[in-house]
Amino acid sequence: METVNTGGGYSGAAMEQLQEASIGTLALLTTTAVLTVTLLARKMLAEKPQGDKRAPPHIPSTIPYLGHAVSFGLSPLEFLLAAYEKYGPVFSFTMVGKTFTYLVGSDAAALMFNSKNENLNAEEVYNKLTGPVFGKGVAYDVPHPVFLEQKKMLKTGLNIARFREHIPMIVDETEEYFKRWGNSGQKDLFQAMSELIILTASSCLHGPEIRSIMNEAVAQLYWELDGGFSAEAWLLPTWVPLPSFKKRDVAHKKVKQIFYNAIQKRRESNETHDDMLQTLLDSTYKSGRHLTDDEIAGMMIGLLLAGQHTSSTTSTWMAFFLAQNKEIQDNCFEEQQSLFGKELAPLDYDSLKECSYIERCLKETLRLRPPIMTMMRMCKTEQTVLGYTIPPGHQVCVSPTTNQKLKDMWEDAATFNPDRFLSKTGAVSDDKFIYIPFGAGRHRCIGESFAYVQIKTIMSTFLRLFEVELGDPGFPEINYATMIHTPLNPIIKYKKRQS
Ligand code: HEM
Numbered sequence: 001m002e003t004v005n006t007g008g009g010y011s012g013a014a015m016e017q018l019q020e021a022s023i024g025t026l027a028l029l030t031t032t033a034v035l036t037v038t039l040l041a042r043k044m045l046a047e048k049p050q051g052d053k054r055a056p057p058h059i060p061s062t063i064p065y066l067g068h069a070v071s072f073g074l075s076p077l078e079f080l081l082a083a084y085e086k087y088g089p090v091f092s093f094t095m096v097g098k099t100f101t102y103l104v105g106s107d108a109a110a111l112m113f114n115s116k117n118e119n120l121n122a123e124e125v126y127n128k129l130t131g132p133v134f135g136k137g138v139a140y141d142v143p144h145p146v147f148l149e150q151k152k153m154l155k156t157g158l159n160i161a162r163f164r165e166h167i168p169m170i171v172d173e174t175e176e177y178f179k180r181w182g183n184s185g186q187k188d189l190f191q192a193m194s195e196l197i198i199l200t201a202s203s204c205l206h207g208p209e210i211r212s213i214m215n216e217a218v219a220q221l222y223w224e225l226d227g228g229f230s231a232e233a234w235l236l237p238t239w240v241p242l243p244s245f246k247k248r249d250v251a252h253k254k255v256k257q258i259f260y261n262a263i264q265k266r267r268e269s270n271e272t273h274d275d276m277l278q279t280l281l282d283s284t285y286k287s288g289r290h291l292t293d294d295e296i297a298g299m300m301i302g303l304l305l306a307g308q309h310t311s312s313t314t315s316t317w318m319a320f321f322l323a324q325n326k327e328i329q330d331n332c333f334e335e336q337q338s339l340f341g342k343e344l345a346p347l348d349y350d351s352l353k354e355c356s357y358i359e360r361c362l363k364e365t366l367r368l369r370p371p372i373m374t375m376m377r378m379c380k381t382e383q384t385v386l387g388y389t390i391p392p393g394h395q396v397c398v399s400p401t402t403n404q405k406l407k408d409m410w411e412d413a414a415t416f417n418p419d420r421f422l423s424k425t426g427a428v429s430d431d432k433f434i435y436i437p438f439g440a441g442r443h444r445c446i447g448e449s450f451a452y453v454q455i456k457t458i459m460s461t462f463l464r465l466f467e468v469e470l471g472d473p474g475f476p477e478i479n480y481a482t483m484i485h486t487p488l489n490p491i492i493k494y495k496k497r498q499s
Pocket of ligand 1: 371
């Protein structure tokens, strides 16, 4: 879950954030590095494939331990595209003592998406981050078959009947939120979208008990919990007494308590609602066992945070692409008028589905700015791909950002062109794993449909309210220092539409 969604270019972000880490953290890291250097040398020898098997080409580095951390961290996409040009679809390199093997392009990526979790393992790379945030007994803290059962329960709760109810709730939240913007001005759009996504997700996914107590203090607890998805958390043991770890752990306890209270209130009320909390209260494992309150609370946290950065960065980038391309923005608004009339009748699920132009804009945003930059797995057993043998111990990675920008796969790859998706795949070929913003295989996202409903509803409402242009800082640069690649200086200029 990105959040669970993890990934987010853990590694790239990790390196960038190293620059921002406190002196204490750096001292700790240096000590750790010195102590582990001998072990690493041994480990790297052990990581070579045995016999005459061919290891993936290894990008050489003269910097011990850190390896390519700095150049990757400064610009992961350029690093990976250049490596693909030079070494082909499978290559390895070292960063902070770990060996990363990237699978670029569809044929190579197929290894990850078709693999079994016991061979290419997700929890070993993700649980360090998600464990302290979601808590015990859920997601990557349980054996994979159990997580698959939990995903199935969550998926049952994300259904079309519910989406029909979600749409007016999201419209109301969005209209209410943007009242504070007035008639015109310049504002930080990423901050706005982050707040709006948390409010709408809480309304739709958590139910009335939780949404009714959602205030600044609760939002602050979510931010502190969310602060657990950091480079430090990925690099350092959980017991290190960092203030951000402490905040995360305190916030975890408090948020859990909020959910325990809501669960108890729901049970005592004897009312049944048609929402996610009810789905989880009613769900059972194959064994017949119901979820414990702790599991339900952990899954509710995961559900909220999985969509938080992913959907808030996507909506923000989408608005900036539209602000930059006035004609495309106008097409989106005209689509609203042609489907809902000049008076702009209320949005509903069936008509929203018809909004195919805005949907293509969202799809194209997810191609150029997929929030999860890299999906990672720990290689547990020797794997063969395109003639190369990957030994156990490598971190095997697939990057949507890279696959979705390959020049040999996408015409005019860098250009924002929603109409490329008028063709079946939008790409030059119909290779299966070229467009993968939601992943694929057994770890595939379960939140895609909800995210589409949520973002399309927010963006349609937003464009009905405002016309937008780039703010004074211009089109935002990508902030590689964050786990999910967020926009830097995301200031948008807006003007209320005349009704
Ligand atoms: C634009 C929005 C989103 C994007 C781009 C996105 C992307 C992804 C990706 C790439 C993965 C695969 C991770 C991997 O293979 O390592 C994933 C998994 C997942 N996502 Fe999403 N996600 C989004 C929104 C959501 C939402 C709204 C939810 C929940 C309501 C959600 C829940 C999950 C869950 C439960 C997994 C499964 C993780 C696993 O099985 O290992 N996501 N997502």
